[in-house]
Amino acid sequence: MKINCIIDTCSCVYLSNAEFSQKSLLRHLNDSTHVYYSHEVHRELIDHKSKGPMDFFINKKYALNTQKYSIENYQKRMVNEVLPSRKKGGSRGEIDNFLLTIDLLHHTKKGAMVYITDDKKAINGKIGEWAPSFPGIQLWTSYDVLLFLYAHNVIPTKAIALDLIRDINATVTKNEPRSEELTARIQKLVTEVGNKIEKVSRIFS
Amino acid sequence: MKKLVVYLVKMKTLSEINLNKNPFSETTPSREQNFFWAGMKTVKDRIADCYQDAIDNNGKQLILNWGPYGGGKTFSSFYFLAEHSTDPNLTQIYVRSPKDGSKATREIFNTIIDELTFDRISEQVRELLNTVENADFLKYLSGRAGVEFAKAIVLIGSDDNNITALMNRFLYSSVTATELKTLGLAKQIKTDGDLAKFLTGLLSCFSYDGNEQSFKLCMWFDEMEDLIYYSTKHYQALSQFLRDLYDNIPNNLLIFLNFTLAEGEDTTIELILGTALWSRIIKKIRFKDFDHSDALEYSFDLLNEGKIDKRSPNPMDKAHLKKLIDMLPLGSLTPREINKKMTAIIKFLRTKDLVLTDDQVINDFITQQEQEES
Numbered sequence: 145m146k147i148n149c150i151i152d153t154c155s156c157v158y159l160s161n162a163e164f165s166q167k168s169l170l171r172h173l174n175d176s177t178h179v180y181y182s183h184e185v186h187r188e189l190i191d192h193k194s195k196g197p198m199d200f201f202i203n204k205k206y207a208l209n210t211q212k213y214s215i216e217n218y219q220k221r222m223v224n225e226v227l228p229s230r231k232k233g234g235s236r237g238e239i240d241n242f243l244l245t246i247d248l249l250h251h252t253k254k255g256a257m258v259y260i261t262d263d264k265k266a267i268n269g270k271i272g273e274w275a276p277s278f279p280g281i282q283l284w285t286s287y288d289v290l291l292f293l294y295a296h297n298v299i300p301t302k303a304i305a306l307d308l309i310r311d312i313n314a315t316v317t318k319n320e321p322r323s324e325e326l327t328a329r330i331q332k333l334v335t336e337v338g339n340k341i342e343k344v345s346r347i348f349s
Numbered sequence: 350m351k352k353l354v355v356y357l358v359k360m361k362t363l364s365e366i367n368l369n370k371n372p373f374s375e376t377t378p379s380r381e382q383n384f385f386w387a388g389m390k391t392v393k394d395r396i397a398d399c400y401q402d403a404i405d406n407n408g409k410q411l412i413l414n415w416g417p418y419g420g421g422k423t424f425s426s427f428y429f430l431a432e433h434s435t436d437p438n439l440t441q442i443y444v445r446s447p448k449d450g451s452k453a454t455r456e457i458f459n460t461i462i463d464e465l466t467f468d469r470i471s472e473q474v475r476e477l478l479n480t481v482e483n484a485d486f487l488k489y490l491s492g493r494a495g496v497e498f499a500k501a502i503v504l505i506g507s508d509d510n511n512i513t514a515l516m517n518r519f520l521y522s523s524v525t526a527t528e529l530k531t532l533g534l535a536k537q538i539k540t541d542g543d544l545a546k547f548l549t550g551l552l553s554c555f556s557y558d559g560n561e562q563s564f565k566l567c568m569w570f571d572e573m574e575d576l577i578y579y580s581t582k583h584y585q586a587l588s589q590f591l592r593d594l595y596d597n598i599p600n601n602l603l604i605f606l607n608f609t610l611a612e613g614e615d616t617t618i619e620l621i622l623g624t625a626l627w628s629r630i631i632k633k634i635r636f637k638d639f640d641h642s643d644a645l646e647y648s649f650d651l652l653n654e655g656k657i658d659k660r661s662p663n664p665m666d667k668a669h670l671k672k673l674i675d676m677l678p679l680g681s682l683t684p685r686e687i688n689k690k691m692t693a694i695i696k697f698l699r700t701k702d703l704v705l706t707d708d709q710v711i712n713d714f715i716t717q718q719e720q721e722e723s
Contacts, residue, residue, distance in 0.1 A: 161580075306620065307581045308581070309620075310577075310579060310580055310581045310584050311580050311581050313577060313578065314450070314578060314579060314580035314583075315580075317578055322448055322575070322578070324418050324609075324611070327574055327575070327577060327609070327611065328418075328611030328612070330577050330578075331574070331577060331610065331611050331612075331613070331617055331621070332611070332612065332613070334577060334617060334620055334621060335613050335616075335617045335620070338616075338617070338620045
């Protein structure tokens with residue numbers, strides 16, 4: 145049975161810029177799981193479609209509605225207000241995605257749900273604050289998608305998995321000014337993901 | 350009307366506290382300064398051994414220098430570049446890893462040409478043309494750069510100014526089809542593969558061994574940790590470029606790769622550099638994190654270097670230097686952090702109009718630092 149993923153705009157951009165076998169990780173993820181997003185993220189993807197080869201994925205069929213309450217009703221319950229759409233620096237995309245994940249998991253009872261985001265502001269902010277209350281939801285970053293696809297034997301070798309870390313790093317850091325702190329943070333991340341890839345390799349290779 | 354009252358605060362000059370300069374340079378060293386090596390004796394000896402081996406023998410060495418930020422790797426490059434700058438048979442090149450992976454190979458190529466200078470390249474080729482049988486020289490170059498680029502390298506040594514002017518442009522950008530025909534060349538330098546081949550041939554002139562001549566080549570590649578920002582495509586291009594250089598220059602070659610690892614073990618470096626480069630490294634020199642005794646040795650050597658009267662305890666004797674160093678947390682014991690702290694206490698001493706550091710100065714200084722940091 146395929147798992148369900150609710151994906152954020154920035155993760156779509158990152159995963160669409162890392163590829164092997166002429167297919168992006170986003171496409172591989174879409175082939176291996178059920179991937180959806182909220183209507184707000186759909187609108188964001190249209191705005192950001194030039195940032196990666198993800199045209200195939202910008203389609204209304206992936207945008208789901210919540211069932212128990214409307215998304216605006218859910219927003220009021222979570223942040224006490226209805227959030228504006230496509231506001232620069234706003235957080236509606238990540239919050240709508242989160243509410244959709246909760247709705248699908250606990251109301252529609254769709255099965256295992258994964259919430260994918262690389263947005264540190266979200267992870268360290270509202271989402272990080274609310275996610276522990278819903279332990280059924282798995283929080284992933286693009287690096288976790290890489291690990292999942294490797295463990296799932298979609299990525300066939302450890303060498304390819306290690307190479308793909310570079311592609312994700314290159315996109316993740318593309319707009320960040322180079323600094324010792326950034327290099328140190330990415331080095332730490334590479335070590336951690338490398339160690340995890342090694343563990344997957346020990347089990348399955 | 351308000352009056353502006355200016356208080357003149359008395360402050361000691363550096364010479365009044367027995368220093369001819371502040372020896373604790375705060376910034377990353379520049380290549381123009383005078384270098385003094387302090388502490389870190391093992392690292393210095395190990396790098397010096399690599400140089401000695403390169404000078405005494407005609408082998409190849411790929412060395413990895415690794416350690417924390419501010420640990421002295423760039424300083425080491427500049428120190429040894431200066432130390433061996435007058436050796437007539439040793440050519441040294443310093444390259445900083447490009448930040449933008451998409452043009453990395455071209456940027457490295459241009460940096461190397463800039464470092465060598467066109468005139469120096471021309472002179473070197475001319476010297477080899479004068480001392481080596483021309484057919485043999487062309488054969489030597491063809492084995493490394495291919496026949497077409499071998500011909501181009503030979504043309505750089507031409508006595509004809511018109512040809513050398515064209516070849517200068519050939520290196521940096523491109524020449525027109527007509528100019529290419531005038532030169533008698535069939536191809537320009539276009540792809541990453543071309544850049545590597547041409548450069549291999551060119552650098553082989555600076556590592557030539559034969560006819561009673563033995564030229565040595567030493568290259569420093571700094572900030573290799575920036576490869577972490579390269580996509581796979583750009584990483585592979587640069588990695589292949591470096592491997593081609595290393596594998597195809599037959600001898601008399603010494604390469605240092607400087608790599609900053611913020612924390613953790615060298616397995617992370619293998620991940621970032623990639624197995625192909627990693628497996629070619631023959632020696633790893635670790636710029637280890639200082640303990641308090643390393644930090645004392647380093648700062649004592651430097652302070653002494655800056656003193657006008659070496660016998661005088663001013664501005665700080667060893668006991669008080671030790672007391673200050675012992676108060677620094679282990680994580681702050683890189684040369685860069687020590688330099689910052691020592692620069693700050695020298696300034697503190699001067700603004701207090703004092704010449705010698707005692708317990709009271711250290712306590713007041715630490716209190717002031719804590720207040721500034723809180």
